[in-house]
Amino acid sequence: MLAEIKGLNEECGVFAVWGHEDAAQLTYYGLHSLQHRGQEGTGIVASNGEALHIEKGLGLVTEVLQEKQFERLQGHAALGHVRYATQGDGGYENVQPLLFRSQSGGLALAHNGNLVNAHALKHQLEAQGSILQTTSDTEVIAHLIKRSGSLPLHDRIKQALPMLKGAYALVLMTEEQMFVAQDPRGLRPLSIGKLGDAYIVSSETCAFDVVGAEYIRDVEAGEMIVLDADGMYSDRFAAPIQRTMCSMEYVYFSRPDSNIDGINVHSSRKRMGKELAVEAPIDADVVTGVPDSSISAAIGFAEQSGIPYELGLIKNRYVGRTFIQPSQELREQGVKMKLSAVRGIVEGKRVVMVDDSIVRGTTSKRIVRMLKEAGATEVHVRIGAPPIKNPCYYGIDTSTKEELIAGSKSVEEIRELIEADSLAFLSVEGLEEAIGKRDNTIKHGYCQACFTGSYPTEIYPSTLHPHDKEEAKL
Template identity: 85%
Template structure:
């Protein structure tokens, strides 16, 4: 989602193919399905069985890859990545997959998430003589694997993974093997699918539908899968811990046609809207959602409340990530190039505006103003998640409390700031209930640290921003 419309960005999306003649091309289409997870850079590494070949660049997947880019990407295996920078600079060197070559062969890595002990590991590696070429925490993983001695590669990877703290959905490819791993709490989604005799790995299941793959299962927390010509071999590098998938994957990041832990994202968002209508009812004429991720919750709110759902806000599909802004005045009006209020729908109406989050508050205020300028009599803002009060250290670009309006202001103060006639958030318990569970017997929870301040892992002091207190 463009940063001009929403205040949150997730780190990236991972996609890989093993055992298909058109592996690189399929990876391209898979990454296109995951474009919402990262828009700053994209890359694909392909293996022809003897060598690894890399093509990557800054920009959207359609900007980075043209037909000529695939001339070198031959082979039956490929690993791809789309990136939004949360750790490391947004430059070319940090675009993944990262590819490393040595006398023993090549190693390509693609990673979704964030390591909370990355700085400590970097200091340790540099003290032992390593020279880091990027500012990405993903490079740390490659150095740890290489420094694990003469063990078989799968054991070296397991040993390296045991040293990592934080969130990581990780894919590692050599000339003849693909390794897939999930952190011990499963904070970021990662799934396995099958395509003919080959296999597909994706951060979201929506990509399987696009490329014609059949979903097999999710990668389990603390699990490492080794995929090669003999098939899939499952191993563990960590004892099972209760899964705590990031709640914001359901609220905002994932596409509505994806399933996470067997739960459909659209259905979860509808339940959030229904729960929100129960917790925060209001007298109004229409309900509208802020495109795109809030539409499902808005539909749920309308169904539960009995207030008609209308397209009161329209998103311009043809505006790119950036556009010419020759003056400060036009920069302030930039949101209008992304969203438009439908005067014929909202004029003279009391509007319930459903959104998924308020991060800094500036965009919400502009949308409320836009609706009122289009003739809305009242704008009641309803948020399908609890207030985001705490930084995320697991791959979302909210690293300081000072960036978060709910970290320092009450709901009534935020209501006044965004110029809403009323404001209400979904409760923490309401969110957990709305997300749901596939099976009651599965030990499963969700990370709600950004709402509650209760982090599922240790947070290392050098991970924290100077303005934040140590957790």
């Protein structure tokens, strides 16, 4: 994925193992398969039944976790995390898992999502004497659990979780237990698998395949799963509300080989491309997708339209991140280093360029120009999702409407800005139909707030950017 130049980043990925002698090593491989969900920091906490040990740092999984670290990560259980910063900055102290120690033992936490009432909870906790060590909303969860006093940890967690508002796929671990929880609307994916007698927890099912685990089921909305020496059992901390899984998990964030609620991501993206070809047909010579997340939709568009699919754009996978470059000129050069147009495919051709989204428009403009510089006579842009008009408060780094091009411009204005010969987006109805096909039925609802502005939870004013407070539909 071209997260650094496309402008969308998902907050993080969680992977955990319970009951395996090589828990930390398995977690390493699981995190590596979830690297697309966060590239800023990573860490692993391991338990040997008596103590918790942590290794974490800023950077990619292969950069942070070296062989020497695993000499200290011994035990039957491990909790890992890859992070992209949205709530809180990208400093070391915010890298997860977070580990807290007290006289009663250790507690490690890792979560995917974003709490929309984090600011309100922090003010409340500080007023009661809590001292927060990070700017991450994840720390709030630990303080709420600890505040419940002398109750058993299981009960303290059940009391704390209903106070959280927003999206959270959460894993907590002590020396002797692991707790897995999903918010009452199930906004983020989280699944349980099994490897022999060991249990595996992952943000995406693709990680099960990597470590050789068998998928069991998804964690249900409002459910808390407990893993300990007696095995696995399920409890509830909240009544389930209609699940509203984030639509962008299917459109962009999840790997094509993952399944979410039994729906394969690659297949759903192909259907998006087919729906797009029906809604916005065009006379052209070749179809190409922007690597990597748009290739499935491009294949679907080609199949439906009868226009041949070609590799008109190639991604270079061995280039550093362009956002660290010091000037705009060098950043644009970095885009060309990451992505190249194949002149032999696009020269003299009318090209349909399929992408998954347009956030700020700058990257789309560069790619359209790149194709035309390679000889494309026309470039028709087709987007396999509706226009992103509204900020996300559940763990995607689109925090203000001001930075979203579709928030203030029409489709025609966007087309002119990106210099395309034509531009069309998939409709909201077409997206839902493409995602939800499972035995020809819609399984449940989806969060489409970034497209429609209708949020599935209350959005607290302290969460909003000042530009958006008057416009948000609360």
